[in-house]
Structures are given as C-alpha cells and as structure tokens.
Amino acid sequence: MELWKKSLKEISELIDAKEIKPSEVVEAFIKRTEEVEPKINSYITFLGEKALEDAKRKDEELVKKENRGKLFGIPVAIKDNIITKDIKTTCASKILENFVPPYNATVIEKLESEDFILTGKTNLDEFAMGSSTENSAFFTTKNPWDLERVPGGSSGGSAAVVSAGLVPVALGSDTGGSIRQPASFCGVVGFKPTYGRVSRYGLVAFASSLDQIGTFSRTVEDTAILMNVISGKDDKDSTSSDREVPDFTQFIGKDIKGIRIGIPKEFFPETLDKEIKEIILNSAKQLEKDGAELVEISLPTSKYSIEAYYIIAPSEASSNLARYDGVRYGYRAEDYKDLEEMYSKTRDRGFGAEVKRRIMLGTYALSSGYYDAYYLKAQKVRTLIYLEFMDAFKKVDLILTPTTPDVAFKIGEKTDNPIEMYLSDIFTVSVNMAGLPAISVPAGFKNSLPVGLQLIGKPFDEGTVLQVADRFEKINNYNFKFPNL
Numbered sequence: 001m002e003l004w005k006k007s008l009k010e011i012s013e014l015i016d017a018k019e020i021k022p023s024e025v026v027e028a029f030i031k032r033t034e035e036v037e038p039k040i041n042s043y044i045t046f047l048g049e050k051a052l053e054d055a056k057r058k059d060e061e062l063v064k065k066e067n068r069g070k071l072f073g074i075p076v077a078i079k080d081n082i083i084t085k086d087i088k089t090t091c092a093s094k095i096l097e098n099f100v101p102p103y104n105a106t107v108i109e110k111l112e113s114e115d116f117i118l119t120g121k122t123n124l125d126e127f128a129m130g131s132s133t134e135n136s137a138f139f140t141t142k143n144p145w146d147l148e149r150v151p152g153g154s155s156g157g158s159a160a161v162v163s164a165g166l167v168p169v170a171l172g173s174d175t176g177g178s179i180r181q182p183a184s185f186c187g188v189v190g191f192k193p194t195y196g197r198v199s200r201y202g203l204v205a206f207a208s209s210l211d212q213i214g215t216f217s218r219t220v221e222d223t224a225i226l227m228n229v230i231s232g233k234d235d236k237d238s239t240s241s242d243r244e245v246p247d248f249t250q251f252i253g254k255d256i257k258g259i260r261i262g263i264p265k266e267f268f269p270e271t272l273d274k275e276i277k278e279i280i281l282n283s284a285k286q287l288e289k290d291g292a293e294l295v296e297i298s299l300p301t302s303k304y305s306i307e308a309y310y311i312i313a314p315s316e317a318s319s320n321l322a323r324y325d326g327v328r329y330g331y332r333a334e335d336y337k338d339l340e341e342m343y344s345k346t347r348d349r350g351f352g353a354e355v356k357r358r359i360m361l362g363t364y365a366l367s368s369g370y371y372d373a374y375y376l377k378a379q380k381v382r383t384l385i386y387l388e389f390m391d392a393f394k395k396v397d398l399i400l401t402p403t404t405p406d407v408a409f410k411i412g413e414k415t416d417n418p419i420e421m422y423l424s425d426i427f428t429v430s431v432n433m434a435g436l437p438a439i440s441v442p443a444g445f446k447n448s449l450p451v452g453l454q455l456i457g458k459p460f461d462e463g464t465v466l467q468v469a470d471r472f473e474k475i476n477n478y479n480f481k482f483p484n485l
C-alpha cells in the first residue's frame with residue numbers, strides 16, 4: 001500500500017522499526033499533495049519545503065535520539081484559526097490576511113513536543129462561521145469525493161486533507177459541528193472532545209463557551225493517539241479542565257458488550273432522508289448484534305438547539321470580534337478622516353458577509369432592550385438541553401444519531417439561503433450547547449457520497465465514545481475507502 005494511504009499508527013510503526021525515514025514520509029505526502037491539491041484547494045498555506053527540512057533534521061534524530069516523541073515524523077495539517085508562531089494565521093479572513101502570530105497555540109506546543117511535522121494551514125469558513133468553506137475570503141475547498149460539492153465546514157480544509165490522503169491526521173475546531181459535519185461529508189473520522197478537555201489557548205475565538213479544538217483522522221485509534229497528545233489542563237486557558245486524562249488508546253480494541261446506546265427519536269424525524277435513516281439505523285443494529293443494547297430515548301428540547309445556538313454563538317462572536325479594529329491586528333483601511341471612520345472602513349472591508357451578519361445578530365441580541373427576550377432565553381434553552389442530556393445519560397452510556405441530515409451538498413446550493421445552511425448542523429449543535437464529546441465515523445455511502453454516524457458521550461467520557469466508534473470501524477471498515485482523485 002502507498003505510504004500516503006497509511007494511518008498515523010502504521011507510519012509511526014514503520015519509522016520506529018527504521019524501515020522508513022521521516023523525509024520519505026514527508027516526500028510521499030508532498031508528492032500526493034502536488035498531484036491532488038490543485039483539484040481540491042484545501043490549504044491556505046502549504047509548508048512543503050519547511051516540512052521537508054524539518055523531516056531531514058528528524059532523519060538524523062532517528063539515528064541519534066533515544067526518546068522520540070509520540071508523533072515523531074508524522075505530518076499534521078492545522079486549521080488556519082489555530083495560532084502558529086511565525087506562520088501566517090488568517091482565519092480565512094481579509095482582516096487577518098497577513099497576520100503572523102508571535103506565539104503558538106497550546107496544542108501546537110504539545111504537538112511540537114511530540115516531534116510532529118507541520119504541513120500547513122487549512123482552509124475554513126471565515127472565523128469558523130459556516131458549514132461549507134464557501135465563507136472563506138480566499139477560495140472554496142472542494143469535496144474530494146465529488147469536486148462539485150462542498151467538503152462541509154467550517155473545518156472543510158482539514159477534513160479534505162485527510163480524506164484525500166494529503167496527511168494522516170489534522171486538527172480542526174468545532175463550535176456547532178465544524179469537525180463532525182465536514183468529517184461526515186468527507187468520509188473520515190472527526191472528533192470533538194468534551195468542552196475543557198483540550199486547551200483553547202491560541203484558538204482564535206468565535207464563540208468561547210462553545211469552541212473546542214478536535215481531530216480528523218482515518219482511524220479511531222489515530223484519534224486516540226492524538227487525543228493523548230493534545231488533552232489536559234492548561235494554565236493559559238481557565239476553562240480547560242484539570243480532570244485526569246486517561247490513556248485513550250486503552251479503549252481501542254475492546255468489546256462493547258453491555259454498553260447501552262440511546263436512540264433519540266427526535267433525531268430521526270419523518271422528514272429525515274430515507275437512505276440516511278436506513279444507514280444509521282442499520283449501524284445501530286450492527287452494534288446491537290455486536291453486544292450493545294439499544295434503548296429508545298427522547299431529547300425534546302433539542303429541536304430548539306439551532307434557534308438557541310444562533311443567538312448564543314453570534315452574541316459571543318460579536319463580542320470576540322470587537323478586537324479587530326485596525327489598531328491591534330491585521331488589516332487597516334488606508335483612507336479615513338478620523339478614528340471612527342478608520343474602525344468602520346477597516347471592519348467593513350475586512351469582514352465578509354456572514355461574519356457581518358453574525359456581528360449584527362449578536363449585537364442586537366445583546367442590546368439592553370432585547371437581552372432578556374433573546375440572549376437570556378437562549379441560555380435557558382441551553383440549560384434545558386444540557387439537563388435533558390444528563391437525564392438521558394442516567395439510562396444510557398452513549399447516544400447514536402446521524403451526523404448530518406444529508407450528504408454533501410453542491411457548491412453554491414445553499415449560499416443564498418443562510419437558514420438552509422444553518423440547518424445542516426441540526427444534529428451537531430446540541431452537543432456543543434451541552435459541552436459533550438462526540439465523534440463522526442464513516443457509516444456508508446449514499447449515491448457514492450460518504451454518510452457519517454454520530455456517537456455522543458457523557459462529559460469527559462471520551463473513552464466510551466472511542467471504544468464504540470472503534471468497534472464500529474472494525475465491523476465495517478469504510479475508513480480505508482479513498483476518493484478517486
């Protein structure tokens with residue numbers, strides 16, 4: 001099998017056995033990137049040369065160094081809203097087009113201390129606001145399975161690089177579904193950890209109470225390996241948790257006998273696409289055959305999750321994005337007569353339409369006359385969603401749903417209709433509202449396009465999520481199907 005088709009684990013084993021050198025690994029992925037990247041446009045910044053230099057240094061270390069990191073020589077791509085020292089971090093926005101951060105996000109520091117190789121920064125919807133990468137100020141990434149379709153979003157670039165075999169693993173961020181939805185559309189594994197499990201220090205803030213860094217990979221085991229590296233308390237992020245981090249790989253290869261899986265009826269409405277419903281319910285049956293127990297549950301408030309999310313997320317965004325004023329970061333308009341005009345021209349030209357829409361929605365929802373009616377109400381709905389999940393978790397260990405209501409849509413299909421676009425996250429946002437861990441794993445195909453299965457866990461019980469996802473992957477093995485590019 002070609003090197004670019006291998007998992008992180010397999011590549012690591014080959015390097016450890018000194019059968020291949022880091023530079024050979026990087027060369028293989030660069031070659032693949034040169035072949036297919038022009039078709040899919042997944043990187044904003046590709047660092048091929050730098051990655052190769054880095055790999056050559058590691059070739060020498062392979063001979064000399066005893067204690068090599070867990071990611072020694074592994075190429076990893078990073079979503080371009082995660083801060084990288086001395087490397088442009090744009091958030092796919094004109095306002096940060098030339099922003100070069102002077103420091104690293106905590107996750108980057110952690111990857112570096114385990115000897116990873118950074119391949120580049122991937123495309124996204126501007127400031128992670130969107131579900132298709134069409135809101136990127138620069139270009140739209142294409143779905144590797146069908147170049148006329150979106151890869152999903154907002155972490156579309158990171159999903160596409162893993163799907164197309166440009167890297168074995170990547171990092172993304174998930175505020176309302178931005179890892180799981182593109183993972184589902186691109187046929188890869190996408191994991192959003194519990195809120196607080198992974199430090200957000202250096203993740204450019206969109207909606208701070210919902211944002212979470214997570215992973216893309218081809219196998220669940222690779223997710224576990226990456227999670228071991230990036231998890232844990234960080235003094236630089238007061239919302240990061242000091243809960244003990246288990247060795248996540250211990251959940252790989254375990255049986256799932258007796259695990260109770262909840263099927264929430266609200267996530268399988270009459271209107272749900274028939275084929276998606278069949279694929280997901282069949283997946284549940286496979287797990288039942290393998291020893292899990294299926295339990296019907298109800299999460300009635302989840303039907304308000306999109307409405308509440310689109311008050312809370314824009315409110316937090318309007319506050320977080322106030323910092324882009326032309327003074328401290330990035331772009332500044334050149335022609336202005338006073339400070340006021342400098343602010344408004346900078347923001348008018350620097351932000352795209354969707355970001356402006358969110359700032360306006362959020363500012364309105366937070367204004368003194370409307371705060372109680374919108375923001376406060378949405379927060380109450382959020383609490384109810386959380387309580388309902390906690391109630392369900394008294395009866396079940398895990399919750400199973402489709403990741404998305406349908407497969408990847410065509411580029412341009414939903415750009416004129418923001419509400420339609422927002423609805424593609426209908427099955428993912430409640431997870432962020434409740435701060436839970438959840439994964440999307442490949443579960444089959446509809447019209448040759450990937451379909452994702454979502455498994456949602458209890459807070460800080462990433463282990464059970466990974467355990468069942470890993471079993472599911474081993475029963476089906478959709479994970480090593482590659483798009484024809």
Ligand code: GLN
Nearest residue numbers: 128129130175176177178
């Ligand atoms: N699509 C959702 C939004 O536009 C979620 C984005 C995300 O998770 N970053 O807000």
